[in-house]
Amino acid sequence: MDVMLMAHTQLTQAFKDKVSQWGVTDGQAVALTAIRTCYSSNKPAELFEIEGEKYFGQVATDGGTGSEADRLIRHIVKSKHTSTLEHIDFHFVISGVSRSLLAQLTRHRVGFSFSVQSQRYTKFGSGDKSGGFKFVVPDSVKKNGIKIEVDGESTDALYFESKADLLFLESMAHAQKTYDKLRELGIPAEDARAVLPNAAACNLVMSANLTALLNFYSKRKPGSGAQHEISQFAERLKEEVVNVEPWTKPFFEGQ
Incomplete structure (x- = not known):
């Protein structure tokens, strides 16, 4: 199994300039903009100039780690207003997973998009370019x-x-x-x-927003009762996301 993050939500240069002084990730900046737009009378494009210091420049007031922005995101996740995290997207290139895993994975439709290697157009004969079908041993x-x-x-x-x-x-x-x-x-x-067979390996490109990934992980993570292969897959997705957006780690861990 090979799971790699190919791309993820990035700010335009205009917005990078607005948040550079606080050293926050692009995803965190998008999250704060979406959250505060719901509750602020200020225009979304002006939020960082008006509210940036308050949220990114101040220590969290709930006793938790990080800034007031971290505190606000924790509050949003706890209150289940996670539609605001749907604006943060991740795009993965995946290979060597079984068709059995694929059948389970594609049951998660909301917030996901899939482009899967076709067994119709890709030929898997021993003498074909593929050299025959690869497979995953449970x-x-x-x-x-x-x-x-x-x-x-x-x-x-x-x-x-x-x-x-x-x-x-x-x-x-x-x-x-x-x-x-x-x-x-x-x-x-x-x-x-x-x-x-279901064990036949396949490749795919998968895109998902952060809310969808958190929901997927909660249902398929190790210890959830899910099949071993998809549990390991869920863990790899988490690792790739946390690597570029470290502030998301507590939410995968249910904190």
Whole structure:
């Protein structure tokens, strides 16, 4: 699984100049503008000149960390007025996740957009450019077996000693052979793909706003009862977001 943040909400230069003195992130500036627009008589474009020092230049009055802006955002999240955080967007490039994960992921529709590698137009025959379909081995199947050494060295290749692992690999190999044979018989890729398993890996571009990501994480995070693969995926999304917008970390952690 590979999850990378490709782009995220950025201020225009005009607004960067307005907030540069406080050293805040672009996402935090957007959040404050959206929140204060709901409650202020000032114009959104003038908020930083009039209210910037009050919120970004003052220590939080609720006893929490950060500035008054941090305090205000904490209050907004606690009161569930999180529509104001929908203005902050994140765009991810993702590869090596299973179609099983994709089926679960696309149930989260509000605030998400997906562009997914097509099994209709991308051909997955052994002799095609793809070299055949890749697949994701469930964690429980991996743990059921014992990885062996090849030429005295541990390998990441799928060599295991349990019946579960061997059965899984045999099933993947059979699916590949069946797909290849169907294509040889003139069956188009859009129909031959019907034999590809839920474990088949896929690539996608995904965009989501901050409110949607927080909601997704709360339902799919490790310990939530979600399947292992999508829980690890949720954790990777969180890491990518927090890396560029550190102030969001407490909200992923439910604080």
